[in-house]
Amino acid sequence: DWCVFCIEQEGQSRRSAMQCFRFASWEKERDKEELQVPARSQSARSNSSISTDHDARRSGSECCSLTVSSEISVESFGRYRQLSLPQRPNNDLRIFTFQELKSATRSFSRALMIGEGGFGCVYRGTIRSTLEPRRSLDVAIKQLGRKGLQVITPIL
Numbered sequence: 696d697w698c699v700f701c702i703e704q705e706g707q708s709r710r711s712a713m714q715c716f717r718f719a720s721w722e723k724e725r726d727k728e729e730l731q732v733p734a735r736s737q738s739a740r741s742n743s744s745i746s747t748d749h750d751a752r753r754s755g756s757e758c759c760s761l762t763v764s765s766e767i768s769v770e771s772f773g774r775y776r777q778l779s780l781p782q783r784p785n786n787d788l789r790i791f792t793f794q795e796l797k798s799a800t801r802s803f804s805r806a807l808m809i810g811e812g813g814f815g816c817v818y819r820g821t822i823r824s825t826l827e828p829r830r831s832l833d834v835a836i837k838q839l840g841r842k843g844l845q846v847i848t849p850i851l
């Protein structure tokens with residue numbers, strides 16, 4: 696019911712932004728486990744390390760990185776509510792379903808694993824550009840692992 700993600704721009708500092716979003720259980724029931732990725736916005740602009748596929752097209756970079764977990768329970772994350780950002784229905788975030796990310800990484804195939812950090816494994820994936828649907832974007836998708844949750848605990 697929670698997703699954590701970070702967005703990174705190729706060629707810049709790896710650790711740039713990490714935020715938590717809460718997803719209501721009814722959304723899950725409707726297969727709406729979603730990951731929100733900042734698109735072009737004022738707030739995104741103010742953080743130069745956040746990458747969007749619009750920006751990617753402008754900069755020539757086609758790489759961004761996401762972190763997602765499908766296994767985190769409400770119980771285990773309930774105490775981290777203070778980290779969540781309000782859902783902003785009118786924002787310009789791009790939303791991915793968990794299913795899309797799963798497909799992009801061929802069910803988080805080990806063959807597509809490109810690295811592992813303290814919070815989980817990173818996979819190479821391919822998603823469609825919203826601006827040009829026929830265009831594919833290479834992305835790095837990070838899946839938050841249980842080890843990652845253990846890392847979060849002492850910080851809070």
Ligand SMILES: Nc1ncnc2c1ncn2[C@@H]1O[C@H](COP(=O)(O)OP(=O)(O)OP(=O)(O)O)[C@@H](O)[C@H]1O
Nearest residue numbers: 703709758759760809810811812813814815817835
């Ligand atoms: N956008 C990316 N493009 C290519 N490889 C990446 C990308 N993001 C991560 N990786 C690979 O995955 C590895 C782990 O990345 P990750 O971001 O998880 O590292 P970390 O910052 O040490 O982890 P954490 O933030 O979880 O502590 C990297 O060392 C790199 O090899």
